[in-house]
Amino acid sequence: MGNWISQKIKGLETFAFKRRGKNIANRSDPNHPENCSPDQSITTTNVEQIPTSQSVLLPTTTNSSVTNPTVEATKSQIEELAAPKIKVTMTSSNKCSDLYLACRNNKITEVENLLEKIERQDIDRVEPNGSTALHAASYHGHVEIVKLLLEAGADRTIQNKYNNLPFDEAKNDEIKKLFFRIPTSSRLVSDTGAVEWQLIDDDDILDKAAEERKIIKSLYSTNSIAKMFERIEKNYISKSLVHFNRIEQIKRFFRRAIEEENPLWIIKAYTAETDFYKVFNKELAGGGNKCLSERRYIIALLSHHPKLDEFSFIGMSYRTMQMTDDDLRKYQVGCSLMTKSFLSSSIEEKLAVLFLYQQELARKESGENDRLKSDGKKIKQWVMCTYQIKHRRTALYIENTSQYAMEGEILIMPYTVFRVKKMESVKRPELSDEDFPTIELEECDQYLDI
Incomplete structure (x- = not known):
């Protein structure tokens, strides 16, 4: 079973490696x-990283579209998304840093020593040539340096002069896999x-959603942007979430958000692999009163900030779940x-399948076996959920900011x-010969009239 899954993963990983292949x-x-x-190199000082409006190659699927305030277009009409406009720390010197040079030249011991000494923000320094230490190590294929x-928490979302992320600059698939x-x-x-x-199963949910959205919109309208950022960082991040892993990385992101x-x-904080997104979503779903306003501020900023x-x-997005027959x-x-919380999905169905297989293989390799019913069938089965998103600001395409x-x-x-628009079981050759349940979900309209 494990070998079969490994082969499927290999093919899907090849797709994942190549789908952003505009930069070769x-x-x-x-x-x-x-x-x-x-x-x-050319000296550049304190500039804002504002790339051209078309900078990120869209995936290869054909049933999604991307919108901005003035244009709505399908992916057959446009090929790229605007890259994030983030201020980056650029040097005022025309000399590249010791860390950058050590990373570029694969000096592992020197990099280890420098990472223990330098300030955290210096790891992400944009050099006079427009590159970062992570870009350099990735480009030259230095596996241990990238690791x-x-x-050390290097920011994976900084772009070089080609609007390329370090992932895009990777010399080979071995390097790209380190970014998974x-x-x-x-x-x-x-x-x-x-x-x-x-x-x-009734319309009460529409009223509840409309009421919650009205509260969020009112908070955004009646509080200053600065106040919301400050209260999130002061009351929620620094006081309530002090004991989970990599909290310093999350604090750093929120300090930059305030600045x-x-x-x-x-979004950078939410997509980092820390406990933040797990704890935050559980608290959102649970509806506790502690830091309720601060959690709502986060929703308000991500829902309404221009x-x-x-x-x-x-367009369409995809996510897999495990369910029992009763579920x-x-x-x-x-x-x-x-x-009830933020929901992460993928623009590519094949990527959703890849994540499923990666988790299955990890479970098999840990020695965990499938739980079976008396008839020999699995207690839980994989289900593909497809989401048809119809309204702007319901969802954000955050690939280049993640x-x-x-x-x-x-x-x-x-x-x-x-x-729920449709339910069916279909055979998916990329998965197995078994029928694979699919739930098609379409966004409703009525709850938006607030």
């Missing part, structure tokens, strides 16, 4: 920062959906459900209502 030609450019001597930088999320992560794979949504009043830093308008997404029977055509760009993430907002 840049490697041969004689003016590429990593092809030039480090001292052949060290990622373990750990296979046991439940970020894009879930168990029953209990945390993510509330399943109700720039830019919600993109919240800097995220360009990431608004309309699955609760989903009937025509019933409604409301997201710490894990290869996931092609579509982030669906809390208090979004979907109706």
